[in-house]
Amino acid sequence: MAGKALKRKLSSKSNGPQKSGLKKAKKTVALDNLAWKSVDVADGGLDDFEGFYGLEEVDGVSVEVENGTLKFKAAESKEDTENEEKEKAPTNGSAKNKASEKVAPYVSPFAEEEEDDYEDSDSEENQGEEEEEEGESEIDESKESKNKTAKGAENKKKSSGLVSLKTPGNPFDLLEETESEVSAELDWSLPDTTLSSSILTALSALKFYKPTDIQAQVIPEILTDSDVIGKAATGSGKTLAYGIPIIEKHIRLSESIKPAKKWPTALIFGPTRELVHQITKHLEQVWKYGNFTGSGVVAITGGLAIQKQRRLIDNNPAIIVATPGRFLEILTEATSEFRDQFKKCETLVLDEADRLIQEGHFQELEKILDLIGRGRRTRRQTLVFSATFQRDLMKKLDSKRTSSNAGRQASNAGALKILNEKLEFKDKNPVFIDSNPAESVARSVVESIMECGAMEKDLYLYYFLLTYPARSIVFVNSIDTVKRLVPFLKELGLPSLGLHSDMIQKQRLRSLERFKANDKSILVATDVAARGLDIPLIDHVVHYHLPRTADMYIHRSGRTARAGNEGVSLLLCSPDEASGPLIKLKRALYKDNATNKTAMKTFEVEYDFLNRLKPRITLAKQISDTVNQSTHKGKTDAWLKKAVEDLGVDLSDDEIENITGDRRKKNKPEQPKGDLRSLRAQLQSELQRPVGHAGKYLTRGTVNLAQMVTSGKSHQAFLGKEQTSALESLNTKPKSKK
Structure with missing residues (x-):
């Protein structure tokens, strides 16, 4: 160290x-x-x-x-x-303003392509966390960010340090080379509300010409300093719904408070590191267009150097976006003078609030509120946003309790009561804005279900991903499943990445950057990726495991079909899941019986193709299981030997085997390296051959294979199958072939 x-x-x-x-x-x-x-x-x-x-x-x-x-x-x-x-520095008007170049927008340093090193162990990850606490600096902020952003449209255009995500369809990339002119198409006429020219310029550059429903309803209320509880479907623009009025509020406060204020205008809390960094990134894009004081927007999360984050806070940022755990750590180690500055903060925001106030998650946030004061005592504005608030949706789907329609109807009122008790709003009756009264998956998400055996999910998952190559997220319920599926899919030639809570922050961010860079990549993730992540053009969300709660199903499915696009949510469902948890999921999501029966479309499977994929699955499982077993054994032995050395204890090999359990596994022969190479060669041979229908003739039956191949309409992986999207397949419903 x-x-x-x-x-x-x-x-x-x-x-x-x-x-x-x-x-x-x-x-x-x-x-x-x-x-x-x-x-x-x-x-x-x-x-x-x-x-x-x-x-x-x-x-x-x-x-x-x-x-x-x-x-x-x-x-x-x-x-x-x-x-x-x-x-x-030159003094003429055309020269670059150096102060402008020192405001560092939020960027990730992990966007470069590296060889994937996705082999993480508990010991390596824990050690990595400790090293980052000591030495790794905050990835997104310059230490000189306390300088003011220079005036002038040219400096708005030339603000240095911004790194493009290079993601197709990401509207925030448009800020790289935009003129500071307001488009004639811009129509942000809100009742009794006038936005500053800086914000209008940013919205025009982003091509956000009109507000979404939640933005049009929320922004005027926030600017009147009302407490607001906002509920909207995923992908509806909640971040800018509170981000725009907060920046507008900061502009007005900066003009009215002299000398310049030394405390942040807003504290924004999110439940996950990924959500916090995403919020910061979006607000930075709007911030760069303003003639603002202060050092802008700062992200405070775990997994990064706490010393650098403390320095960033000392630079008097206008907006702090944080996870509760790391922010509480900074507060408890700080002086009373340091904590007092946050008591003056004008606005508190809870994003994905249903997660933040759940039992088992609220303790850290509660301690923060005890230190900086709640809204009723400080007269601070409190803003609460989420896609779900009903308590019924948060109940475990494997619970024996059932919910009634009366319970659902009273759920919103109950949620508001709980929020008021825990947060103590300054207003007696906070403004409640519900742009998603049905509290279900967004209309642009096409929900579907694929029935399969409990032991055949790997086969059906591979069939779907191979049939419809596109940017996809596969959600699972355990970290072990992530670690098993990623190498399994890689052996099958699919570009897969992992994301889970045991990964150090560098690995998480690198996985996300690589996922964004490839329009056919696959992200296998736990529910750490289910909330708030706004990755453009995700075509499919696959639920490998049925989510534990109905609200998690909504948040997972909300990763697709964002910003006006359509997407597919596919549930791989085994008979055990269909007999109980699936029924409860539908009952929680759909209030009327008609919707309950028709909401999830059955995804048809061509079993002739499916059965021909089984040899690939068998070989890939053998290879990945062998590699995982060898890797796990090596990491366990290395950890134990290091611990023995640190303690100064002498242990024989037999004693080490007893501790690690290897003695019980001695009868299980390990796969020789030669056999592993042979298995890989067999798998490569299988992968190089297109999967085709059974039969001798290319023109058999109703499918003219020869014509399909010569016309260029044949699927790359399946001979005799047309290349279509999952959305098209759901709409046309081809007949299954058993």
Whole structure:
């Protein structure tokens, strides 16, 4: 740890030959005021960049010990360097404004393509978490972000440091090269509400020409300083529904409060790290167009260096987006003066609030509210948003209890009562806006179900993903299933990635960036990815396991069909699930019997093709299971040996085998490497052959295979099958072939 900290903080180098003139006398400079410079880490230079992102260095600094205290001696401080740059900067109107370039928008450093190293173990991940706490810097903010954004349309266009996600169809990419002109198509006429020109310019650049339903209803209420509870379907624009009025509010406060305010305008809490970083990214895109004071939007999450995050907060950001756990950690270690600044915060936002206030999740948020005060005492505005609030939807589907229509009708009132008790709104009656009264999956999501045996889900999953290659998320209920499915699908030649809560933050972000970069990629994830993630153009959501609660089904399905697009939600359902949990899921989602019976379409399967995929599945399982077993054994042995060495205990190989349980597994022969190569060769041979119908003749029956192949309409993987999308297949309903 000490070596890592030394690399990061005390990289002192000689200045080399001195320039002509008098040599400046060195003076004592505070650590954070040294003229730190970012260090670029070359791509491919390291197999593992853990702890090296955000590496900084400083020139001409000597470290001296005075009275037992380290002192940093430098000829120039950060302020001196900035003053010199200002003096050297051109003064004409066409010159770049350096202050503008120092506002660092939210970006991820993991967008580069690397060789996938998805082999994570508990010991490696835990060690990675500790190293990140010590050495890895905040990935998205520059330490100099406290400078004001420069005025002028040219600087709005040239704000430096923004990295495009390069994702097809992502409207936020349009901000890279946009003119600061407001489009004639823009129509954000809201009742008794006028938005600033900076926000209108951003909305025009984003091509958000009209507000969504939730935005049109919520924004005027927030700008009148009312407490608001907003319920809207997933993908309906909830983030900007509260983000736009918060930025507008900050503009007005900055103009009215003199001298400039030293506390954030808004605190926004989200249940997961991924959601927090996404919210930050979206708000940054709007923020860059404004002539604002403060350092912008800051993300505070676990898995990243807490020291750098504390420094970012010290830079007086306008908006802080955080997970409750990390923010509470910072608050409890801080001074009372530091905590007092958050008591002045004008707005508190809970995104995906139903998760934040659930039993077992609310303790951290409750402690934060105890420290900074609730709305009733501080007169702070409180905003609460989610797609679901009904308590019935949060009940476990395997529970024996059933819900009644009366219970559903009273559910909203009960949810409001619970929110008021826990959050203590400043308003006696918060404004409740419900743009999703049915509280179900968005209308643009086509729900479907594929019936299969409990032990055949791998086969049916592969059949679906191979038949309809597109960007897809496969949701599972356990981390072990993620670790099993990812290598299994990779052996079958499918570009799959994993995402779960045991992964360190670097791995999570890298998986998301790679998923966005490939329009046919597959993300196998636990429910950590079910809430709030706004990844454009996700075509399919596959529920490998039935979700544990109905509200989780809604949030999972909401990852597709966003921003006006259509998408497919497919449920792989075994007979055991269909006999109980599925019935309860439908009863919770659909209030009338007619909808209950027709909401989920049956996904037809061509069994002739399906059966011909079985040899591939058998081989891929053998390979992936062998590799997983070998990897797990090696990591377990390495962990145990290290623990034994640390304790200074001498153990024989037999004793180690007894502890790890390997003695019980001795009778299970391991797959020789030669056999593994043979299995892979057999699998590759299977994968190279298109899957076709049984029969001798290419023109047999109703399918003219020869004509289909010559016309270019044949599926790449299935001979005699036309290439169609899952949406088209659901609409046409081809007859199944058994």
